[in-house]
Amino acid sequence: MKQKAIFYHAGCSVCVDAEQRLAGALNPAAFDVEIVHLGTDRSRLGEAEAAGVKSVPALVIEVHPYHINFGADLSALK
Amino acid sequence: MKQKAIFYHAGCSVCVDAEQRLAGALNPAAFDVEIVHLGTDRSRLGEAEAAGVKSVPALVIEVHPYHINFGADLSALK
Numbered sequence: 001m002k003q004k005a006i007f008y009h010a011g012c013s014v015c016v017d018a019e020q021r022l023a024g025a026l027n028p029a030a031f032d033v034e035i036v037h038l039g040t041d042r043s044r045l046g047e048a049e050a051a052g053v054k055s056v057p058a059l060v061i062e063v064h065p066y067h068i069n070f071g072a073d074l075s076a077l078k
Numbered sequence: 079m080k081q082k083a084i085f086y087h088a089g090c091s092v093c094v095d096a097e098q099r100l101a102g103a104l105n106p107a108a109f110d111v112e113i114v115h116l117g118t119d120r121s122r123l124g125e126a127e128a129a130g131v132k133s134v135p136a137l138v139i140e141v142h143p144y145h146i147n148f149g150a151d152l153s154a155l156k
Contacts, residue, residue: 005103021139025083027105061099066146 005031008048009057010039014071018057022068031061038077049074083109086126087135088117092149096135100146109139116155127152 007023009015019035026033036044038056048058052065055073059066085101087093097113104111114122116134126136130143133151137144 018144021142022144025105025109026103031103061103064099066096066100068144068146
């Protein structure tokens with residue numbers, strides 16, 4: 001069964017680069033990758049926060065949050 | 079041709095987790111992943127720094143550095 005990976009971003013340049021190079025680099029045989037734009041889909045902010053996301057871009061693999069470089073603080077998107 | 083990805087770490091728990099979950103998640107058909115322990119292989123510090131790595135764990139895909147969460151500052155390893 002594939003693992004779930006969610007890439008949270010906010011459209012910033014740091015986010016777009018990480019999406020293309022890192023979220024796109026995950027093994028497609030092992031991961032289902034969902035891309036969520038928290039700037040346009042604020043209804044997912046709570047879920048991201050609950051997963052431990054503090055800033056974007058971030059990748060949550062199953063329940064584990066990985067902050068990738070720094071684009072914006074989550075609080076700036078609220 | 080596969081892209082080169084180098085995962086720099088220092089053996090810390092944040093590093094080990096990121097190595098297992100993120101460095102290990104890259105598409106093996108697209109990436110050659112090298113794991114470098116900067117705590118034990120200090121000769122690679124200069125190369126990591128030149129690639130823009132400021133802290134570990136970090137993943138450098140070709141020439142692009144991605145800092146993943148935060149384990150230790152590079153300066154602490156010198």
